[in-house]
Amino acid sequence: MSSRRHFFKTAAAGAALLSLDGPSAFAQSRKSRRTVVKGKPIVVSTWDFGVAANKAAWEVLEKGGRALDAVENGVHVPEADPKNTTVGYGGAPDRDGRVTLDACIMDEFGNCGSVAALEHIKHPISVARKVMEKTPHVMLVGDGALQFALENGFQKENLLTPESEKAWKEWLKKAEYKPVINIENQSYEGKPSAFNPLQLPGNVYNHDTIGMVAMDAEGNLSGACTTSGMAYKLHGRVGDSPIIGAGLYVDNEVGAATATGVGEEVIRVVGSFLVVELMRQGYSPEAACKEAVMRIVQKKPAKAKEIQIGFLALNKKGEHGAFCLQPGFSYAVKNADTEKVVKGKFYFTK
Numbered sequence: 494m495s496s497r498r499h500f501f502k503t504a505a506a507g508a509a510l511l512s513l514d515g516p517s518a519f520a521q522s523r524k525s526r527r528t529v530v531k532g533k534p535i536v537v538s539t540w541d542f543g544v545a546a547n548k549a550a551w552e553v554l555e556k557g558g559r560a561l562d563a564v565e566n567g568v569h570v571p572e573a574d575p576k577n578t579t580v581g582y583g584g585a586p587d588r589d590g591r592v593t594l595d596a597c598i599m600d601e602f603g604n605c606g607s608v609a610a611l612e613h614i615k616h617p618i619s620v621a622r623k624v625m626e627k628t629p630h631v632m633l634v635g636d637g638a639l640q641f642a643l644e645n646g647f648q649k650e651n652l653l654t655p656e657s658e659k660a661w662k663e664w665l666k667k668a669e670y671k672p673v674i675n676i677e678n679q680s681y682e683g684k685p686s687a688f689n690p691l692q693l694p695g696n697v698y699n700h701d702t703i704g705m706v707a708m709d710a711e712g713n714l715s716g717a718c719t720t721s722g723m724a725y726k727l728h729g730r731v732g733d734s735p736i737i738g739a740g741l742y743v744d745n746e747v748g749a750a751t752a753t754g755v756g757e758e759v760i761r762v763v764g765s766f767l768v769v770e771l772m773r774q775g776y777s778p779e780a781a782c783k784e785a786v787m788r789i790v791q792k793k794p795a796k797a798k799e800i801q802i803g804f805l806a807l808n809k810k811g812e813h814g815a816f817c818l819q820p821g822f823s824y825a826v827k828n829a830d831t832e833k834v835v836k837g838k839f840y841f842t843k
């Protein structure tokens with residue numbers, strides 16, 4: 494009987510503690526179990542044009558800078574490149590001839606910001622960061638995002654280059670929508686601006702993203718994702734790139750992931766969040782990316798054969814990996830010891 498009374502007394506004390514402290518007590522307990530992981534800085538990003546972006550990110554990381562600053566600095570490079578037709582300035586327009594940009598950013602504390610269907614601003618990633626840091630919101634879109642950007646000192650610019658405009662007008666003659674798989678790698682192959690896909694009138698590019706995740710010297714993770722979206726899309730279309738959990742997700746206890754490819758299918762499986770959660774369960778970055786790809790194949794096998802989707806992940810140990818639907822996807826890696834492009838493994842064979 495005494496042991497029974499002791500049990501109920503102990504249980505009551507525990508219940509009282511929970512009622513007084515609530516979730517905060519649990520959070521403190523969970524926090525105490527966390528281990529601070531410091532490691533070697535590293536940055537990884539999608540596609541061959543990630544090489545130049547990684548160099549810019551590394552300028553921050555090698556000086557002991559924060560991963561958040563690194564990823565913003567890194568993706569500025571493709572955003573400002575007029576010959577990169579899938580990101581930022583020079584990006585292919587929608588079917589109405591308007592260049593609309595999407596971007597999101599996320600830091601080690603779970604803070605995040607996003608913009609979608611933003612026009613006239615060359616660096617949407619920096620607007621997304623302002624949304625994160627200066628508003629209580631996560632996402633601003635369209636005219637509201639532009640208004641916010643202008644109020645915060647960003648300059649309004651014409652983002653439609655003569656090359657992009659010419660290709661769009663050529664496309665209008667037939668207005669056919671024929672995605673080209675791996676157009677990013679066809680454009681670069683490790684030689685930025687060596688080939689312009691806008692020289693292929695009538696084609697449209699079906700995965701138009703740079704996703705970047707990085708770990709700094711403190712072992713903290715951040716990520717960024719920015720794009721001009723599908724060329725000749727319906728005006729107002731938004732893919733996965735600015736959506737936290739789809740195009741990008743960061744959990745500083747586990748790892749970070751980003752996606753590239755047909756955004757609609759990435760959204761359907763909440764792809765980047767799925768990859769991070771799989772890493773939480775013990776999957777390696779590559780295995781987690783593969784499982785996310787398999788979810789897409791299982792849901793829509795016929796559709797999956799016609800498109801490209803790739804996931805890229807980095808865990809807290811500094812291990813990285815990727816997996817994609819089709820051959821041709823690659824990602825760039827930069828740390829103190831190496832700078833390279835890695836070919837992603839894939840599900841379908843030609």
